[in-house]
Amino acid sequence: MRMSWNYEAPLRDMRFVLEHVLDAPAAWAQCPAHAELDLDTACAVLEQGARFARERLLPLNATGDRQGCRLQPDGGVRTPDGFRDAYEAFVAAAWPALAGPPRWGGQGLPLLLDGLVREMFDACNHAWNMYPDLLHGAVQTLAAHADDACRARYLPALVSGQWLAAMALTEPQAGSDLGLLRTRAQPQPDGSLRVRGSKIFISGGEHDLSENIVHLVLCRLPDAARGSRGLSLALVPKFLPDGSRNAMVCEGLEHKMGLQASATCAMRYDDAVGWLVGEPGRGLAAMFVMMNSARLHVALQGLGHAEMATQNALRYALERRQSRVAGARAAAGGATADPIARHAAMRHVLLGLQAQVEAGRVIAARAALALDLAEQHRDAAVRQAAQARAALLTPLLKAQLTRLGFDGASAALQVFGGYGYVREYGIEQSLRDARIAMIYEGTNEIQAIDLLQRKLLGDRGAALRALLQECLDEARACDGPQQARPFAEALRGQCDAAARALDALLALEHEPAATSALAQDVMEALWWLLCAWAFASSARAALGLHDGDARWRQAKLERMGYARDWLLPRASLHWQRITAGAALLPELPAAQ
Numbered sequence: 001m002r003m004s005w006n007y008e009a010p011l012r013d014m015r016f017v018l019e020h021v022l023d024a025p026a027a028w029a030q031c032p033a034h035a036e037l038d039l040d041t042a043c044a045v046l047e048q049g050a051r052f053a054r055e056r057l058l059p060l061n062a063t064g065d066r067q068g069c070r071l072q073p074d075g076g077v078r079t080p081d082g083f084r085d086a087y088e089a090f091v092a093a094a095w096p097a098l099a100g101p102p103r104w105g106g107q108g109l110p111l112l113l114d115g116l117v118r119e120m121f122d123a124c125n126h127a128w129n130m131y132p133d134l135l136h137g138a139v140q141t142l143a144a145h146a147d148d149a150c151r152a153r154y155l156p157a158l159v160s161g162q163w164l165a166a167m168a169l170t171e172p173q174a175g176s177d178l179g180l181l182r183t184r185a186q187p188q189p190d191g192s193l194r195v196r197g198s199k200i201f202i203s204g205g206e207h208d209l210s211e212n213i214v215h216l217v218l219c220r221l222p223d224a225a226r227g228s229r230g231l232s233l234a235l236v237p238k239f240l241p242d243g244s245r246n247a248m249v250c251e252g253l254e255h256k257m258g259l260q261a262s263a264t265c266a267m268r269y270d271d272a273v274g275w276l277v278g279e280p281g282r283g284l285a286a287m288f289v290m291m292n293s294a295r296l297h298v299a300l301q302g303l304g305h306a307e308m309a310t311q312n313a314l315r316y317a318l319e320r321r322q323s324r325v326a327g328a329r330a331a332a333g334g335a336t337a338d339p340i341a342r343h344a345a346m347r348h349v350l351l352g353l354q355a356q357v358e359a360g361r362v363i364a365a366r367a368a369l370a371l372d373l374a375e376q377h378r379d380a381a382v383r384q385a386a387q388a389r390a391a392l393l394t395p396l397l398k399a400q401l402t403r404l405g406f407d408g409a410s411a412a413l414q415v416f417g418g419y420g421y422v423r424e425y426g427i428e429q430s431l432r433d434a435r436i437a438m439i440y441e442g443t444n445e446i447q448a449i450d451l452l453q454r455k456l457l458g459d460r461g462a463a464l465r466a467l468l469q470e471c472l473d474e475a476r477a478c479d480g481p482q483q484a485r486p487f488a489e490a491l492r493g494q495c496d497a498a499a500r501a502l503d504a505l506l507a508l509e510h511e512p513a514a515t516s517a518l519a520q521d522v523m524e525a526l527w528w529l530l531c532a533w534a535f536a537s538s539a540r541a542a543l544g545l546h547d548g549d550a551r552w553r554q555a556k557l558e559r560m561g562y563a564r565d566w567l568l569p570r571a572s573l574h575w576q577r578i579t580a581g582a583a584l585l586p587e588l589p590a591a592q
């Protein structure tokens with residue numbers, strides 16, 4: 001049996017989330033910038049996105065992996081065959097401008113829509129999507145922090161995708177701890193900077209997809225304070241406004257486990273010309289504008305991988321036959337083996353994956369909608385609350401959806417058995433490509449610390465309490481329809497556990513060693529709380545559907561019920577550990 005790696009965009013589920021779970025059109029109506037947008041237009045955009053992903057990106061995924069990027073003798077980087085054509089088509093279709101600011105040529109559509117489109121692009125070709133993935137964050141950073149001249153010169157070309165962007169933070173000695181970085185920037189009499197230093201692991205630092213590449217480089221001005229307070233942000237373009245080549249070079253490409261078609265560059269800046277973005281010494285704050293949107297995009301990479309792996313594993317499991325199902329009656333025609341999708345072990349894997357992907361989509365959509373409301377809602381109080389919600393959800397999504405991307409690909413590979421381990425089915429590439437998302441854009445351990453220290457303890461639990469209130473409202477709504485009641489009960493259980501855990505954490509507030517030992521448990525437990533909310537709201541929304549496909553509705557309800565009964569109990573270990581208070585971790589001895 002031979003099958004190809006394929007993609008059926010989850011357009012129906014996306015519409016269900018927009019229309020019935022979130023009621024996005026009602027939220028858009030409260031945002032002057034989106035008030036004209038209706039559901040059918042939004043879904044038409046998603047359909048076009050699905051077609052672009054399937055027709056232009058999917059065919060380049062395996063070939064890009066095999067061919068990889070090549071460093072040319074002149075320091076240029078050649079991307080795999082077809083990448084450049086696909087990028088030209090992407091720009092011509094105005095995809096980069098989808099959620100860009102209208103002032104700079106963007107279409108100003110909601111990030112929620114942009115996020116769903118990204119999920120499809122990532123599912124079909126994560127490596128290709130690495131190139132444009134940083135555009136939106138770069139645009140936001142420049143729009144918020146660059147001076148007028150810089151904005152006028154760079155934003156139109158970045159919003160349209162004519163030029164691409166790179167984010168240059170990491171150095172050999174400075175990874176998670178950016179306070180250790182050494183790249184220098186020397187101010188010049190004409191107001192520009194000369195940037196000198198080396199960066200490693202820079203995605204899209206050099207390539208042949210766009211005429212220019214705009215690097216946002218984290219660096220130190222003379223006499224800067226030590227540590228992260230002394231960092232500044234510089235804009236350093238590959239080509240200067242007069243058309244000359246800037247003094248920066250790609251010294252090498254990393255040989256890596258996956259994402260072969262994404263150029264991961266070692267960059268050297270030899271007194272390259274640049275300009276300061278934002279205040280001196282406030283570079284990290286400016287960079288965080290880029291990083292928050294980038295973290296949501298990385299979460300969507302994980303979701304795209306998980307969706308792709310799940311649907312391919314399911315297709316395979318429905319065709320591959322091995323053994324008779326225990327207790328099954330003899331099949332008509334005397335078949336001696338059943339599809340593996342009928343074996344209980346495989347059903348657990350596939351139902352678990354489907355339910356987690358669907359819940360992940362709801363949670364990511366909630367975060368993207370919160371970002372839209374934070375920017376566009378007419379009421380300032382709603383904007384502020386939405387900002388706090390997006391900030392709370394961002395580390396959870398980044399860490400948990402990237403984990404689902406990798407663990408999901410691994411679980412799906414198991415469904416393929418030995419065929420999963422060999423190349424031709426595509427799942428081994430997914431596993432390799434998905435792994436990096438747990439590391440870059442702030443490792444998942446750093447996300448857990450951010451969640452605990454900044455997002456929970458930082459506001460003494462205020463953002464979490466607001467979220468719990470909304471979950472309890474959902475539970476109350478689920479008290480109505482009889483079939484929804486078990487979801488209400490499960491969600492209330494998670495809310496009670498979260499409230500107790502928050503009290504326990506606040507009691508340990510001044511003991512950082514104790515709280516940091518619990519950071520991973522807090523991350524896991526809160527994710528299950530969000531999943532319980534997603535299971536409940538999806539089940540209630542499905543119960544409210546009276547037209548359309550009854551089988552689809554029933555299957556959705558069954559998956560949500562499965563997740564509530566079989567997956568949600570996993571949360572209890574993490575809640576228990578938090579409320580028990582951490583025993584201090586033993587130190588690791590330097591040598592035995």
Ligand SMILES: Cc1cc2nc3c(=O)[nH]c(=O)nc-3n(C[C@H](O)[C@H](O)[C@H](O)COP(=O)(O)OP(=O)(O)OC[C@H]3O[C@@H](n4cnc5c(N)ncnc54)[C@H](O)[C@@H]3O)c2cc1C
Pocket residue numbers: 167168169170174175176177200201202203204256259264436439440441442443444445446449
């Ligand atoms: C393919 C690829 C693409 C990349 N793209 C870019 C890019 O475009 N731009 C860019 O600037 N960088 C990029 N990076 C770099 C990436 O962001 C870093 O690798 C990442 O931030 C981690 O830094 P590090 O590798 O130095 O690991 P380290 O910081 O040394 O961490 C090693 C381990 O220690 C853990 N750890 C570190 N500090 C703590 C702590 N305080 N508490 C708990 N655990 C901790 C980490 O979680 C990790 O598990 C890329 C890397 C790769 C491999």
